[in-house]
Amino acid sequence: MEVVRQPVGSPEEFRARQLRARDMLRGDLEGDELEQYVQERVITTTLEHAFDWARGNSMFPLTFGLACCAIEMMSIVGARLDIARFGFEAFRASPRQADLLILSGRVSIKMAPVVRRIYDQMLEPKYAIAMGACSSSMGVFNNYAIVPADKFMPVDVHVPGCPPRPEALMHGIITLRSMVQDDPSLGWRRRYGGVGTEEVVPAAGAPETPGA
Ligand code: SF4
The missing domain is CATH 3.40.50.12280 (Rossmann fold)
Incomplete structure (x- = not known):
């Protein structure tokens, strides 16, 4: 899971998002609007992934x-x-x-x-x-x-x-x-297409060494 920072956008857009947040808190958002609001702001993961990320x-x-x-x-x-x-x-x-x-x-x-x-x-x-x-x-x-x-x-x-x-x-x-x-x-090797250039070929089923 990677957190990406994005620019806030124009002041008008920022204001529009503030107003939508206010509407949501008031309970004024319903149906598709509420669905879209939640989809844009909520991510789900497992507890283990959250621990590993932290x-x-x-x-x-x-x-x-x-x-x-x-x-x-x-x-x-x-x-x-x-x-x-x-x-x-x-x-x-x-x-x-x-x-x-x-x-x-x-x-x-x-x-x-x-x-x-x-x-x-x-x-x-x-x-x-x-x-x-x-x-x-x-x-x-x-x-x-x-x-x-x-x-x-x-x-x-x-x-x-x-x-x-x-x-x-x-x-x-x-x-x-x-x-x-x-x-x-x-x-x-995998990133740059160098698979097969190893001096020592790993045995079948052996775990791949990171960085190799
Ligand atoms: S000799 Fe080179 S590798 Fe060894 S401690 Fe000094 S800088 Fe690091």
């Missing part, structure tokens, strides 16, 4: 940064990207008030248990975004000290890049929002 538009990320990627992450609350548009701007200082962990940087083996503990302390249902090459795949480093996040906790969305631009993180956040609202994206 949940996907009101996440509280944890105030948490690991390395250089965190600088890019901080900028998403600024005026340029303004993540408040999606209800994600209230970064919380305690994991007990947060339901989204953005892993913005390198995770060392020494740090992994700390990150896992923070994740365990967060509210259910909770989500995680691995931001950048380091937390997704150990990044550009070839040493024993870095560990990808998937090795020690569940990750919902990976955002590639070193560092990913804030716009890329926004895309990851919107992807996560779609997943939470039970409307996962088709993945770039």
Whole structure:
């Protein structure tokens, strides 16, 4: 379910709508007019859809940064990207008030248990975004000290890049929002006609990986 903002229209049109609302409240609208009035203003859905819609538009990320990627992450609350548009701007200082962990940087083996503990302390249902090459795949480093996040906790969305631009993180956040609202994206292959170009062909009946 997507809420779309539309221009109010001319002042006369706005006034006409006000008058119709007044008539409806007075009980002056009847028959087809009343039917049309209700159809234009009422939507029905299931309670689960309403919950998912609200949940996907009101996440509280944890105030948490690991390395250089965190600088890019901080900028998403600024005026340029303004993540408040999606209800994600209230970064919380305690994991007990947060339901989204953005892993913005390198995770060392020494740090992994700390990150896992923070994740365990967060509210259910909770989500995680691995931001950048380091937390997704150990990044550009070839040493024993870095560990990808998937090795020690569940990750919902990976955002590639070193560092990913804030716009890329926004895309990851919107992807996560779609997943939470039970409307996962088709993945770039289906959107751009690239089905059949996979290096590893999924087994028959295997679930499709989002973003593939
Ligand atoms: S992906 Fe690049 S920018 Fe992000 S933490 Fe690793 S080295 Fe830094």
